[in-house]
Amino acid sequence: MRSLSNILGKEIRELLTPATVLPIIILAILFGSMGGIIGDVEGEASKPPIIGIVQYDDGVLASKFSDTLKENDAIGNPRSEVVYAGNNIEEGLQKVSEAGGVALLVIPEEFGSQILSNSQGIIEVHWIMQGTGVLDTISSTSLDFLISGANYELSKYILENDGDVDVELALNPTVKVDTTTFKGKEMEGISPSAISATLSSQNMLVPIIVLMVIIMAGSSIIASMGLEKENKTLETLLTMPVKRSYIVLGKLGGAAVVGLLMAVIYMLGLGTYMGSLQGSTGLDLANFGIKLETIDLLLVGISLFLSLLSGLGLCLVIGVFARDFKSAQSLTMPITFLAMIPMFVLMMKDFATLPTAVQTGLFAIPFTHPMMAINNLMFGDYTLVLAGIAYEAVFAAAMMGAAVILFKKDILVTGRRKREKKKDSRAWSLARPRR
């Protein structure tokens, strides 16, 4: 029993190092704050949607419809918060978007007469889309809910008062025509949920690629440092007549080439996957002017490359502290988490719709930028992409500089356990007979 607890103790001490515990703490904090964000969004979703109404038809049916939108529901809660009611679409859109609203509903002049002549009344929904994340489109769901509520009331009214309207039609009196405005682009005939559904595959896959490449290339570079120490080849390498910066560049370059190769392979896979996906949904965003130009692809490539370089630089700096292969493995954890944070957050919410503090945090992580580059470029948002690239370049340069400096220091040879060694030597000199 004693020997079992002896082994147990040793193993636990080996496994419980800051490098293994810290990432878990970070993860816990991350999930906590994610919970916070999701909670916020849920709160938002249960709040009545903020809308504007433009009503060109002042007939009784149109009024019935728009009144229902404004009224409280059966249990007395407001169905919506109307920030504009008038007859100017431009003005309405502006008001709604200033209020952070979801959409402007336009009821055209012939709304009522159409229904009475047995065809569905058109409701033009001018969506103001905030972001493409899963949680960003929740408010659009609540508007859909609101409209179906209004439809229900309208159906009741029609059935009670206009006996000659076809029952079938009376049950489905209106039809929605969507127009979505997102990042200054107006797209007719498409709703935010359709856009985000189409983008969601890409919103998931690009971050996954970035994550995979960073983890693989990054851990390979940390492992290479760990191996050099474990196999005791580092000391020899460091006495060779070669500039420290070349050693750093050699290690980075090797991992970067392999990383890019992996990225290209993933990209090819992704390309075919996306192609087949678009074929199946039948929604080609290019028809709405949402597509990437060659220059955009180039920017994505640059962003990806720089984030890879930043990640590798960071890994090399971390790798300096690896004692051996095993400790190197646990040191890759922080990198993994650093790459997972933007992935999860961006899947849920668009960068633009995040609180400033979270935005700052995400911006500081170099891996964020390639993850959101495609999305931003599709909607012509160059500022964020270019700023990201500039930041990544600075970050990568700083990491490489730090690595070169560390390579000139003792720490590579002596490791980071100075204090323990010192204790050993004291113990030795105490054990020795005093002269």
Add this chain to the structure above:
Amino acid sequence: MAQDLVKSFGSFQAVKGVTFTVNEGEVFGLIGPNGAGKTTTMRMLSTLLQVTSGSATIFGKDLITETDEVRKIISYLPEEAGAYKNLTGRKYLEFIARFFCQGEEVYDMVDHGISLSNLSDRIDDKVDTYSKGMTRRLLVSRALMFKPRLAILDELTSGLDVISAQHVRKTVRDTAANDTTIIVSSHNMLEVELICDRLALIADGRIIELGTPSDLKEKFDAANIEEVFVRAVSA
């Protein structure tokens, strides 16, 4: 050559001012008890550790300011070292040789290295199939094959059998005869007596004795260096 070298790790001084000169073409031995500071001194001389204070020149090149120049003329064999496990012995020697020369010269150097290593047909096997002694022989030949002007060899024959150790000692003497100066540390007193022209005895970060083996034996009235060691350290 080495002037008052000091190395501190934090508040602990591992080497407390070491001064010695090594003559060209000489085999200079560092001996001393465990933890005396031999490895630390050698690591400083081979540019691996930053010198805390003091100075050293190696063939006129300043250790601290001309580090890159120094690296071109020295070679260092760590007390515990390995080679890249996925390479064969030959490929490893080629990898190292490419730091010092190009083209055909690489192969000449590697051939020289192979003959020094005495690994014969095992040279084309992967390093991770080597025994400890075989790896050591590969590394010794790695350190000597490019005829450095100064070779710093820490615990030269650690892990070698009698025959291999003999071979390595002969290699070291031959290399010294061919214009390479050698600093070697060892715990084998027979060995240092056999190959060293002069010896420095380090204890507790300081040189306590320095001289030729025969001078030292005379001074301590000892039959061999082992006795010198014991008497000097316990004095």
